[in-house]
C-alpha cells in the first residue's frame with residue numbers, strides 16, 4: 514500500500530481535503546494510508562518549543578534542527594523519499610509525481626516560520642520541493658497537493674484509467690477543450706467536428722487545439738514539447 518507520512522506542527526489540518534472526494538474514498542478503501550506526526554511532540558521543554566530566532570538576526574523564526582531531527586528519526590524509519598515542502602525547492606512536475614506514486618510512498622516534512630535549520634535538511638537527506646513560485650504560510654497545503662496528485666495515479670483509484678494518458682502534461686501538452694450537452698448553450702454551439710462521428714477528425718481537432726493552447730499559454734512547455742517530440746526548435 515502507498516503510504517504518506519506527514520510531519521507537521523498542525524496535525525489537525527489532516528486529512529482535510531484528502532478525506533473527501535477521490536482521495537478520501539481511496540483512503541477509506543485502503544488504497545493508501547496517511548500517518549500524521551506532530552513535530553511538537555518531539556520538543557523537550559515545557560513550552561514545547563519548535564522554533565527559535567535566526568542565527569545572525571533578521572525577521573521570523575526558524576524550525577529547530579534538534580526537534581525536527583528527532584521527529585524525522587521516529588517517523589521515517591524506512592527508505593521512502595523524504596521531501597521538505599518549501600518555496601525554495603525544485604518545482605514539482607507530473608513526471609516527478611508519477612515517480613513518487615510508483616514508489617512505496619513519501620515522507621513529507623511541512624516547513625513553517627521563515628524556514629528550517631539548514632543542518633537538519635542536510636543531515637536527514639531532505640529534498641526540497643515546491644508546488645509553485647508563490648509563498649504559502651506553510652508546507653501543509655503543499656503536502657496535500659503532492660499527496661492528491663500521487664493518490665489519483667494509484668492503481669484502481671481513478672475509474673477511467675485511459676484518461677490519464679490524454680490529460681495535461683502526460684504528453685507534454687495542455688488538454689484540449691471539452692464540451693457536453695446541450696448542443697447549443699447561450700447561443701454557443703459545440704464545434705461541429707465533435708458531433709460528426711468521425712473519430713479521426715475528432716482526434717486531429719483535439720490534437721490541434723492542444724497544440725494551439727500550449728503554444729499560447731505555456732511557451733515554456735511548447736518549447737520543451739518540440740525538443741522532445743520533434744527534435745526541432747520552437748516554432
Ligand code: ADE
Nearest residue numbers: 598599600643644649655
Ligand atoms: N511552503 C510555502 N510555500 C510553498 C510552496 N510554494 N511550495 C511548497 N511548500 C511551500
